[in-house]
Amino acid sequence: MEQKPKIKEQSLFTQRRFPCKACGANLIFCADVDALKCSYCGAINQIKPPPLPIRELDLKNALQQIDSKPWHIEEKRNFKCPSCAASFKVDDYIRSTRCPYCNTPIVTNADIFMPLAPKSLLPFDINQKEAKEIFKKWVGSLWLAPSSLKRIYDTDSTLKGIYLPYWTYDSKTHTQYMGRRGIVYYDRVTRRVYIDGREELVEDVVERIEWTPVSGEVYDDFDDVLIGATKTIPRKLADALEPWDLEHLVPFDPRYLSGFESETYQVALDEGFDYAKEVMRYQIQNHVRHDIGGDRQVIEDMRVYHRDSTFKYILLPIWTAHFEHSGKSYRFAINARNGKIVGERPYSKLKIFFLVLAVLAIVGAFFYFGSQDQVGTSTMPHIQVQPHGTIIHLRF
Ligand SMILES: [Zn+2]
Numbered sequence: 001m002e003q004k005p006k007i008k009e010q011s012l013f014t015q016r017r018f019p020c021k022a023c024g025a026n027l028i029f030c031a032d033v034d035a036l037k038c039s040y041c042g043a044i045n046q047i048k049p050p051p052l053p054i055r056e057l058d059l060k061n062a063l064q065q066i067d068s069k070p071w072h073i074e075e076k077r078n079f080k081c082p083s084c085a086a087s088f089k090v091d092d093y094i095r096s097t098r099c100p101y102c103n104t105p106i107v108t109n110a111d112i113f114m115p116l117a118p119k120s121l122l123p124f125d126i127n128q129k130e131a132k133e134i135f136k137k138w139v140g141s142l143w144l145a146p147s148s149l150k151r152i153y154d155t156d157s158t159l160k161g162i163y164l165p166y167w168t169y170d171s172k173t174h175t176q177y178m179g180r181r182g183i184v185y186y187d188r189v190t191r192r193v194y195i196d197g198r199e200e201l202v203e204d205v206v207e208r209i210e211w212t213p214v215s216g217e218v219y220d221d222f223d224d225v226l227i228g229a230t231k232t233i234p235r236k237l238a239d240a241l242e243p244w245d246l247e248h249l250v251p252f253d254p255r256y257l258s259g260f261e262s263e264t265y266q267v268a269l270d271e272g273f274d275y276a277k278e279v280m281r282y283q284i285q286n287h288v289r290h291d292i293g294g295d296r297q298v299i300e301d302m303r304v305y306h307r308d309s310t311f312k313y314i315l316l317p318i319w320t321a322h323f324e325h326s327g328k329s330y331r332f333a334i335n336a337r338n339g340k341i342v343g344e345r346p347y348s349k350l351k352i353f354f355l356v357l358a359v360l361a362i363v364g365a366f367f368y369f370g371s372q373d374q375v376g377t378s379t380m381p382h383i384q385v386q387p388h389g390t391i392i393h394l395r396f
């Protein structure tokens, strides 16, 4: 574990500059060439990070070294644009952004105020134009989406490229369990019934379970359990962006961040490990059930011991935007490595209204003709519409 400075009182908040070798203009990272590209003269400036191995760090050591006190020393930091000299404030977890006045990329040393700095990242592979196309297709595929949503991808400013902080955890686990194994068998049971006033015996087959107490132990090794360390994107959304091609991680270099927003972690290392342990526990449970065997399993007690736990602090690239509809905010995100899109989505109340009308008309017609033909007893349709939820149930 590399010795990392604790929060330093005198640490200076500074900005890094990446001038073009050809013309001196500010460079931004370009996904198409996997290098920095000058937007003025078009010169390509290669990033050649030192070929360091991507290493796992010892979790126990790191937790002992990290101060237990909160790391945030201020809520907002003052940025001064190196290009237009405008001053503006941003949240202190922002590592890189763009000047809101002239759009100049700004990368800072915000990590030195944190107990840990990222050691590796996956560079952007999908550029903004491609991300917009993915969003456009997604919106087009949405059923009952409001028409206003389709206007969003016409504006550039809404789609932001962000490097999100993630923890990955490895752990070797040993689990002791106690429970019961159930074997299903079938029994014949006779009962008396009365048919047309006459008593008869009927034989039924009933399912029964024979339970046996069991105990045992299982071993599971986990590799790269990924836990989002951001609070900007809901956990559900961040989790849904998997899979990530972590085998292609490159050593961290601030030049990759130029032109994108990036954040320091907002979920602590130990808090992240608690989430990871839950993820692992779920998989261990499946292993235990398999180990118990039989037709049914009950786990009464399960003790999980972790050893040789390690972690990595990495940055992963996404494109994201949020949009307002009927006073509510919705967010979507695109994995900027494989193009997978996930998102919350609004429903058009107007479109739902007409859909319900149409359904009622069909149901009405069905009942009308149904009663004329004396075709008996259909059940009432059950229509449940949730304009702001993610599910529409139409059950008949
Ligand atoms: Zn240039």
Ligand SMILES: [Zn+2]
Binding pocket: 081, 082, 083, 084, 085, 086, 099, 100, 101, 102, 103, 104
């Ligand atoms: Zn500026």
